[in-house]
Amino acid sequence: MRVQRVAKGDVIFAQGGPAARAWAISTGCARIVQTGSNGRQAILRFIGPGQMFGTVPLFTDHRLPADAIAAQASSVLSWSEADLLRLIDRHPRIAVNLIAVLGTRLGHLQERVRELTTLRAEQRLALAVLRLAAQAGRETAGGHTIGLPLRRRDVAEFSGTTLYTASRALAAWQKAGLLATCRGQLTICDASGLRRIAGDG
Amino acid sequence: MRVQRVAKGDVIFAQGGPAARAWAISTGCARIVQTGSNGRQAILRFIGPGQMFGTVPLFTDHRLPADAIAAQASSVLSWSEADLLRLIDRHPRIAVNLIAVLGTRLGHLQERVRELTTLRAEQRLALAVLRLAAQAGRETAGGHTIGLPLRRRDVAEFSGTTLYTASRALAAWQKAGLLATCRGQLTICDASGLRRIAGDG
DNA sequence: GTTGCCGTTTGTGCTGGAGCAAATCGAAGG
DNA sequence: CCTTCGATTTGCTCCAGCACAAACGGCAAC
Numbered sequence A, B: 001m002r003v004q005r006v007a008k009g010d011v012i013f014a015q016g017g018p019a020a021r022a023w024a025i026s027t028g029c030a031r032i033v034q035t036g037s038n039g040r041q042a043i044l045r046f047i048g049p050g051q052m053f054g055t056v057p058l059f060t061d062h063r064l065p066a067d068a069i070a071a072q073a074s075s076v077l078s079w080s081e082a083d084l085l086r087l088i089d090r091h092p093r094i095a096v097n098l099i100a101v102l103g104t105r106l107g108h109l110q111e112r113v114r115e116l117t118t119l120r121a122e123q124r125l126a127l128a129v130l131r132l133a134a135q136a137g138r139e140t141a142g143g144h145t146i147g148l149p150l151r152r153r154d155v156a157e158f159s160g161t162t163l164y165t166a167s168r169a170l171a172a173w174q175k176a177g178l179l180a181t182c183r184g185q186l187t188i189c190d191a192s193g194l195r196r197i198a199g200d201g
Numbered sequence C: 001g002t003t004g005c006c007g008t009t010t011g012t013g014c015t016g017g018a019g020c021a022a023a024t025c026g027a028a029g030g
Numbered sequence D: 001c002c003t004t005c006g007a008t009t010t011g012c013t014c015c016a017g018c019a020c021a022a023a024c025g026g027c028a029a030c
Helices: A080-088 A093-118 A121-136 A154-157 A163-175 A191-200 B081-090 B093-118 B121-136 B152-159 B165-176 B192-197
Strands: A004-006 A011-013 A020-028 A030-035 A041-046 A069-070 A074-080 A138-142 A143-146 A177-181 A187-189 B001-008 B012-014 B021-027 B029-033 B041-045 B067-070 B073-082 B138-141 B143-146 B179-182 B185-188
Touching: A030 B093, A041 A121, A041 A154, A041 B093, A074 A080, A074 B012, A080 A093, A080 B021, A093 A121, A093 B029, A093 B041, A121 A138, A121 A143, A121 A154, A121 A163, A121 A187, A121 A191, A154 A163, A163 A177, B021 B081, B041 B121, B041 B152, B073 B081, B081 B093, B093 B121, B121 B138, B121 B143, B121 B152, B121 B165, B121 B185, B121 B192, B152 B165, B165 B179
Parallel strands: none
Antiparallel strands: A004 A074, A011 A069, A020 A074, A030 A041, A030 A069, A138 A143, A143 A187, A177 A187, B001 B073, B012 B067, B021 B073, B029 B041, B029 B067, B138 B143, B143 B185, B179 B185
């Protein structure tokens, strides 16, 4: 296992490159970003402490489908492909476990696809916030705080809308007391209110 | 293994129900459709002969995330969960193979998410057609024919746009000689032309 | 303090494409 | 033959939200 320190904004691995290692975050967090040929990009996932990433292409075409970018100064672990396979060989349950993890990710992605095609920008933004809270939220004074440094642009690219609409919506919700933002920290005050806006079960 | 005949339009399994079997198409084909609480729906995949479906939730929450609907009169195979697990137990390679299959599906879904957020309707439509051709196309006189019965509405819901825009785009492309449609059969005449419209590598 | 950088907010114009309605067409069924 | 039903086409309207621009505010470096 290799341990590595990265600074905020550092590229952990780059889209299109060869996939040779399995990665995980130990402390800090990262964004998984896919860029199209027109330059526009979408955030596929946020990686928090304990989560693995960049692992799937080891089992498929060994091509990294996206960038991984540190969203904070972070500590990153990684294993070589051989080590990973040896690990699976020794503990076959890891494979079944991996199937379950991939399965849930698949389910989430399918939901995102539907949401992107059927919901409007405001609803998608609310869902994005709720999803991030479910993934990386912790109870704090005054609400549920998302443990990721989120810029408006991040929220926009994660929910498939633009910086501008994201800014407007979040500002409106802050004024309405649904959430609070401060220096990249986002705190949800009224989750049920957001769920009502999302209006999608 | 259970063999089952279904008519066009029959529901093979329904969204929200319990996942108890692994499915595959023997002859014919099916649509996997997810419906939102607002009633609008998105087509997640098309299933052709030899492809499995409904299998993933057996490994996760045992909840079917979408409907499976026969797009033609079809013959459907299925295995009980116990049989599937026994099969995996006897042939452990199946698990690794499954990971690879899930991995590629994951990759495709990630691309779709990015496309939905960054590309315009016409580009997404072109990509949808190309993707379907890659999945279920066969060489025929005059081009590459998609072996699925595709209504305009299907193409629209698969590419995240509306029936109307899909109709317009396909009609324009037919007039331009890029493709031909006839009775639910879609034939691509000029794939590179479509790729140019998609303009996304 | 000044400067520059980064992120956010806000105003404004404009267009892509969603949404509706009506006409058309074709196939199946009686 | 007529009817019915499903699918497609087409014209039209209208608005969500994208795009650009400009201003604002905080922070760090110098």
